Amino acid sequence: MSGMGEIDRPVPLARAGDKRAGPPVDEKSKYRFFGQWVLRTADTMNKVASAVLFMMMLLTVADVFGRKALDDSILGTIELSEFMLVITVFFALAHTEVMGGHVRVDVVMSLFGERTRAAADSITQLICAVLSLVFTSATVQYAIKMRASGEVSQDLWIPKYPFIYLAALGFAVLSIALFVKFVSALIKAVRP
Numbered sequence: 133m134s135g136m137g138e139i140d141r142p143v144p145l146a147r148a149g150d151k152r153a154g155p156p157v158d159e160k161s162k163y164r165f166f167g168q169w170v171l172r173t174a175d176t177m178n179k180v181a182s183a184v185l186f187m188m189m190l191l192t193v194a195d196v197f198g199r200k201a202l203d204d205s206i207l208g209t210i211e212l213s214e215f216m217l218v219i220t221v222f223f224a225l226a227h228t229e230v231m232g233g234h235v236r237v238d239v240v241m242s243l244f245g246e247r248t249r250a251a252a253d254s255i256t257q258l259i260c261a262v263l264s265l266v267f268t269s270a271t272v273q274y275a276i277k278m279r280a281s282g283e284v285s286q287d288l289w290i291p292k293y294p295f296i297y298l299a300a301l302g303f304a305v306l307s308i309a310l311f312v313k314f315v316s317a318l319i320k321a322v323r324p
Contacts, residue, residue: 167316170309171230177305178227181220188216208288215285218295222302226309250320257314264307271300 195209228234241249275296283292 174226174230177223181223184216184219211285222299226305229309254317261310268303
């Protein structure tokens with residue numbers, strides 16, 4: 133898979149002395165296993181985001197059809213679309229990062245060698261991972277406040293805090309993906 137360095141396939145973790153699990157696992161194997169976990173998690177979350185986007189499209193089509201053909205719209209369509217949009221956006225973040233789909237400006241960096249680019253990538257990935265962790269923490273704190281306040285949507289009275297927690301989950305998985313990419317870029321930068 134592109135974008136995640138040298139992560140090929142899952143490697144099962146083994147404890148020292150466990151004869152059933154095979155040889156003890158070295159650090160590279162642990163990193164490879166962890167990277168595969170990130171790939172699988174990001175892919176699963178992206179599939180959920182895609183399914184929710186499809187449901188949002190069906191809801192919108194049904195609402196427009198009902199409004200035009202039957203002169204009656206579906207109650208709460210806008211609210212449901214807003215909640216679905218939270219899942220669609222935040223569940224796709226990590227997958228987009230893993231696949232290298234976020235915007236990059238390589239005009240200046242293309243002038244440098246591979247190790248210099250890897251060093252710059254590692255710094256960028258670390259800064260982004262830390263910022264994403266800050267966003268995760270702030271989003272969780274906001275969800276806790278929203279849960280305590282009991283705020284719900286206007287028409288359907290759906291609590292808002294679960295969707296804020298889902299946004300925090302998306303940020304958390306993005307943070308992990310960025311950290312894995314940081315380690316991968318750092319290895320490329322320091323490897324002779």
